[in-house]
Amino acid sequence: MYLERPTKRTESLVRILLLIGLIGAGVYILSSTGPSARPPTPTPAPTRTASAYIADAEYLTRAGQFNDAILAYKVALTLEPDNSTIYPPLIRLMIYQSQSRKDQLLEALRLAQRAARIAPESAPVQAALALALDWNNQTLEAINAGRRASQLDPNYAEGFAFLAEAYADGQNWPRAKEAIETALKLNPDSVDAHRVNGYILEIQGRFGEAIGAYQRSLSLAPNVAVLYLSIARNYRALGNFDAAIIQYQRALQLEPGRADLQAELGNTLYLMYQTYARPVDLERAIVVLEQATSNSPDYAPGWAYLGLAYYARRNYEGVIETLPKAIELGANKVDYYNVLGLSYFYMDECDKAMPLFQRTLAVDPNDMSAQGGVNLCLGITPTPLSPTRKP
DSSP states (O other): OOOOOOSSOOOOHHHHHHHHHHHHHHHHHHHTOSTTOOOOOOOOOOOOOHHHHHHHHHHHHHTTOHHHHHHHHHHHHHHOTTOTTTHHHHHHHHHHTSTTOHHHHHHHHHHHHHHHHHOTTOHHHHHHHHHHHHHTTOHHHHHHHHHHHHHHOTTOHHHHHHHHHHHHHTTOHHHHHHHHHHHHHHOTTOHHHHHHHHHHHHHTTOHHHHHHHHHHHHHHOTTOHHHHHHHHHHHHHTTOHHHHHHHHHHHHHHSTTOHHHHHHHHHHHHHHHHHHOOHHHHHHHHHHHHHHHHHOTTOHHHHHHHHHHHHHTTOHHHHHHHHHHHHHTTOOOHHHHHHHHHHHHHTTOHHHHHHHHHHHHHHOTTOHHHHHHHHHHTTOOSSOOOOSOOO
């Protein structure tokens, strides 16, 4: 799939179809009004083919309008459900746009499995299956699918790239290195090969090298927001918060209001506050995170980060309002239980705090923050320990 920026401005598929509908309605109204109006003569409307929607999807992908491209591919799939060539680019875009949402990742996996039943001998299909399996934490199955893709077509770079990603998640570094080197050799301009190379370097803690690999991928596909997010994550790991913020802001120019980008931008500002103790960073973090949770109220990390920022501001009522939402949506780090428990303690509600500390201690009996919270409620410890880890 090619992801270069198009040479002229494009409109979204949805807007185009809406415009066509409005034009049609206007023609009908004009033809049916006035003193000489006659009943309109029906004219056959041309039926769009799957290939037309595929062309739309490819154009929208080049424009960076991934959500509209996903919609176009799905329409094409309803017209030609046995066309195996539709599945790989659709699955890839769905994963890039998933924002780690389990429902979309699972939908991508189901589509990949359906494609594999339709075209079991297709290398792109097997590669897409490997990608979907890996992002759904089915590492061994992903390795098997990636190996099959590389066997079916030894010249298909993405097959080796997604195999390398699965090997890396299985911590098989020699095989991951061998597979990604093969992918890059087969196609030095593969966006996915450079992205996976960056990922392999990142999870080994080689953040500077990872940034270089992600930047190479971004140079080939400058409209992919998830690549900016990956670069920002590595800058943040290096403690270069200013550079990370620039990357998040660039990504948000491509996809304004995207939940994971807004939440991570706010969290980066919060980490800056933790590092440098500048109140302005905390206030900026809260503004961004309040906007993030307003735009995407079902994105758990946004609520979790906002709760931590409220705790730093000593807004315990805000913590009690936000962290339960994060936990309900699936955010279950012990830090969140500790912060929520301490907030209840400061609100003189130890009956609600104690179960939270005990929940943490059931997972880690040596958790000092939770034990400190228990001691506070029992009147043993005069001041609490920090409930959160350092960045």
